[in-house]
Amino acid sequence: MPESRLTDGDFTESAQPYALFAQWLEDATQSEPNDPNATALATVDPDGLPNVRMVLLKGFDQQGFVFYTNYDSTKGQEILASMKAAMCFHWKSLRRQVRVRGPVERVTDAEADSYFASRPRGSRIGAWASAQSRPLESRFALEKAVAEYTARYAIGEIPRPAHWSGFRIRPVQLEFWHDRPFRLHDRVKFDAEGEGWKKTRLYP
Structure with a gap:
């Protein structure tokens, strides 16, 4: 099983959150019994009441995190109303979690057609x-x-x-969490800053 501690070496000045996420997702692919790409997707309804459900991540790169749904569904309508969302990945086998927050955009018709096919x-x-x-x-x-x-x-x-397509969350913030003994967990937050990221280590 991958080492459970986040060291300062994981977060050098040149470290990028997308590269770290890719590594953690690959680790999860090797260890999780089902759906390592499963993520809790949070939205808000018109009254501001939070809503959360599990979806499957279908792609990610430097542009963001992509998932697909029926735009007429509850989550589709809530996202279209606010164009904001958050995700939380939790890999129990690795005792790791990643939180993603940011504005949302629709994927292109070409992207949606390719994935649907x-x-x-x-x-x-x-x-x-x-x-x-x-x-x-x-x-x-x-x-x-x-x-x-x-x-x-x-x-x-x-x-x-026409009502079935995808959304892309363009993160303004990513937070990586890793379990440590006595609840003294590792937490590192990346905030979008210009063309790069500002790294902050947080108290657990």
């Missing part, structure tokens, strides 16, 4: 059949919708629904 056929049918977050009268109603769209797109490619 890579999904299993059943998942693409599901994107059409599910009126995500809205009341469902019965399981049979969902299965009927799946059957209808399966018949509609029995042959050829399945187009991406």
Whole structure:
């Protein structure tokens, strides 16, 4: 198992949070039993009440962290209303956590089309059949919708629904946390500053 301590060597002046995140995600890929890319996504509703749920990270680079959803869903509507969100990754096997906060942008149609085409056929049918977050009268109603769209797109490619696409969080802050004995944990925060990042070590 990877060493559980964050040393000053992990945070040299040239250290970049994206590079550290990439390493931690790779470590999680080797140790987590399921979905190392799972993350808690936080939004707020029109009344300012927080909302959180698990989603899967589908890509990240220097531009930000990408996930996909139905724009008509609760999370889709909440994000579109504020264009802000936060994520929290927690890898229990490694006793590590990463928090991400920032403004949100829509991914391009080309990005969404490319990812949608890579999904299993059943998942693409599901994107059409599910009126995500809205009341469902019965399981049979969902299965009927799946059957209808399966018949509609029995042959050829399945187009991406206009309401299904992705979001990218462009972080203004990332915080890395690592468990240490006696709750004297390592915490290091990176705040966007100009073209770079300001690093701050925090009390646990």
